[in-house]
Amino acid sequence: MNYDKVADKRQKNLHTHFSSTQYLGNQDRVLRLIDWITFWRRNPSRFVQRYFGIVLHLYQHIILFLMDIYPSICIVAARSAAKSFIIAVYACKEAILRPGARIVVASATKKQARLIVSEKIKKEILPRSPLLEQEILTIKDSQNEIEVVFHNGSSIIVVAANENSRGYRATVMIYEEFRMIVKNIIDTVLSPFLFARQVPYMELDEYEELLEEPKEIYISSAWYKNHWMWTTMKTFMKDMLQKDSSILIAMDYSIALKHKIKTRSFLIKERQKLDSMAWAIEYENQMIAENAHAYFTYDMLNKNRVLKRPFYPRKNEDVLSRIKPKETIPKQKGEIRIVSCDIAPEGGSGNDNSIFSLIRALPESKEYKATDSSGEQIRIKQGYRRQVLYIETQTEFETTKQAIRIKQLFSDFDADYCVLDTRNAGVSVFDALAKVLYDEERNVEYPPWTCMNDEKLRNRIIIAGQDPVVFSVKAQLETNSKIAVCMRNTLESSMIELMVNNQEGTEELQRLVKGYENLDVEEQVFYERPFLETVALINEMIALDYTVMNQTGAIKIEERPGARKDRYTSVSYGNYFIELLENDLHSDNEDYEFVTFYN
Numbered sequence: 001m002n003y004d005k006v007a008d009k010r011q012k013n014l015h016t017h018f019s020s021t022q023y024l025g026n027q028d029r030v031l032r033l034i035d036w037i038t039f040w041r042r043n044p045s046r047f048v049q050r051y052f053g054i055v056l057h058l059y060q061h062i063i064l065f066l067m068d069i070y071p072s073i074c075i076v077a078a079r080s081a082a083k084s085f086i087i088a089v090y091a092c093k094e095a096i097l098r099p100g101a102r103i104v105v106a107s108a109t110k111k112q113a114r115l116i117v118s119e120k121i122k123k124e125i126l127p128r129s130p131l132l133e134q135e136i137l138t139i140k141d142s143q144n145e146i147e148v149v150f151h152n153g154s155s156i157i158v159v160a161a162n163e164n165s166r167g168y169r170a171t172v173m174i175y176e177e178f179r180m181i182v183k184n185i186i187d188t189v190l191s192p193f194l195f196a197r198q199v200p201y202m203e204l205d206e207y208e209e210l211l212e213e214p215k216e217i218y219i220s221s222a223w224y225k226n227h228w229m230w231t232t233m234k235t236f237m238k239d240m241l242q243k244d245s246s247i248l249i250a251m252d253y254s255i256a257l258k259h260k261i262k263t264r265s266f267l268i269k270e271r272q273k274l275d276s277m278a279w280a281i282e283y284e285n286q287m288i289a290e291n292a293h294a295y296f297t298y299d300m301l302n303k304n305r306v307l308k309r310p311f312y313p314r315k316n317e318d319v320l321s322r323i324k325p326k327e328t329i330p331k332q333k334g335e336i337r338i339v340s341c342d343i344a345p346e347g348g349s350g351n352d353n354s355i356f357s358l359i360r361a362l363p364e365s366k367e368y369k370a371t372d373s374s375g376e377q378i379r380i381k382q383g384y385r386r387q388v389l390y391i392e393t394q395t396e397f398e399t400t401k402q403a404i405r406i407k408q409l410f411s412d413f414d415a416d417y418c419v420l421d422t423r424n425a426g427v428s429v430f431d432a433l434a435k436v437l438y439d440e441e442r443n444v445e446y447p448p449w450t451c452m453n454d455e456k457l458r459n460r461i462i463i464a465g466q467d468p469v470v471f472s473v474k475a476q477l478e479t480n481s482k483i484a485v486c487m488r489n490t491l492e493s494s495m496i497e498l499m500v501n502n503q504e505g506t507e508e509l510q511r512l513v514k515g516y517e518n519l520d521v522e523e524q525v526f527y528e529r530p531f532l533e534t535v536a537l538i539n540e541m542i543a544l545d546y547t548v549m550n551q552t553g554a555i556k557i558e559e560r561p562g563a564r565k566d567r568y569t570s571v572s573y574g575n576y577f578i579e580l581l582e583n584d585l586h587s588d589n590e591d592y593e594f595v596t597f598y599n
Helices: 027-042 044-052 057-067 083-097 110-128 130-135 182-195 206-210 228-242 254-258 262-271 275-280 296-304 316-320 399-413 425-433 476-490 502-512 520-542 566-586
Strands: 072-077 101-106 136-140 146-150 155-160 172-176 215-220 246-251 305-309 336-342 356-373 377-394 417-421 437-439 444-446 450-453 467-473 495-498 545-548 555-560
Touching: 027 044, 027 083, 044 057, 044 083, 044 130, 057 072, 057 083, 057 246, 072 083, 072 228, 083 110, 083 130, 083 146, 083 155, 083 172, 083 215, 101 110, 101 182, 110 130, 110 136, 110 146, 110 155, 110 172, 110 502, 130 136, 146 215, 146 275, 172 182, 215 228, 228 246, 254 262, 262 275, 262 520, 275 520, 296 476, 296 520, 305 377, 305 495, 336 399, 336 566, 356 399, 356 566, 377 520, 377 566, 399 425, 399 437, 399 444, 417 425, 417 566, 425 467, 467 566, 476 555, 476 566, 495 520, 502 520, 520 566
Parallel strands: 072 215, 072 246, 101 155, 101 172, 172 215, 336 417, 377 495, 417 467, 450 467
Antiparallel strands: 136 146, 146 155, 336 356, 356 377, 437 444, 545 555
């Protein structure tokens, strides 16, 4: 190349600032180095392949190229699309090619953002790239400080997306799983980190046009359209089409399948353990629209997702072997535990399963003021905080087997009451529960139960020693309306707690369950079930339609064609029963005590 034509005066004389015995004291070497730096910056994916020794797929070449062109990037990709890997590669490339770069990775939890360093850079990239390892001065990977420091002054820093993460500076800001970050935190805390990379030569007038724009990178899986991320995505799309200042990239599971990141058999197993809406979000990368006529909104449900500690029923083989439960949740004073059951019609169908929910009712004496329908101020006492710890989908429709499973859960959970849907096939299940049952799988005999609130049902089968623990629900329109209103009020008053999302749940499992990552799929599904079923519950509830009956004003809740509401029914029945317990508590006097409820 004729450097006299392409190099300016400063570049031609740069070698004079070094001793002739040094590498950069040679003009030809300096100009070749400038040439290579320019080439690598314009061809980032080639740099990654050549320097890092990493073979990239075509879509990764394209993404790395686009990320270098645009100052604002939004990537919404399905699970297993290797989006975190791309971000880790990009961060390392940026740190090397732009000395003094400050790359900050923020996530809702520092543990999630930390994966970029601990899993992607340290475990996946560095073992394949000795040249990258030479570029790194040190890696700090402790609970309090996570940073990759490069010899050239660049760094990759991990922070938690909260109010305490102020004071950092970033030439590149990466929002990892940004749908989980509070929008106000991005706007007021994280985005102000950004500044243009400070390079001395750019301060010269002749290089002013080379000033680099700081970059913001949003990366996440899909979510619901009522979330702020949907508005952000539309803004990116508009800017991409009209101003050419941003780029929006989306990928579904076909990327992972085509490039053998995940196998077909793995995806089939994933499809079997997720409900249809969760699959559409996680793998098809669909942004799901909330039902316009939804009685229960996503925000209403999501704010109550705070539980990280689920309950796990005992395995039959452990009971037979008399192995003590590894982890139990001790019962608190005054606590009541409920197994709430929605029974599917005999024979069942793809859209109708029996659902068993395990719910804690924790006594909480809390008083607040509210306004009733007439506009008057009233005092409301809240008696129990609900915790939905476990939901089980039961595909076994034989009534005796269902009854045995209910009693297994009742025993494992140390429950006090069983709330039972006694319409249709539920009556047959009650008849089985009313008898002495022998459990062959556990070699246990269960005592008979009877109904506490329905004399006709109680008289169907009379056996000495029956425990009155069954609360019968035969929901008609008026009762269903009360159940729906009760469920909504409980959600709005934050008196019910649901399991956190599956990502946070998996992080907890990795922390608590030794060797979780190496367990087979079936065992992982066992541990993840409470989180996955909560996702399915929420998806059911936000998809439900409601209408207000003209004459009575009652609320009618209905599922869409092909959808289901059995999880909602199971949990809402249990929640309604707990409200009746509260009413019974509050009926005597103001200075009430928590007592056992009998109707």
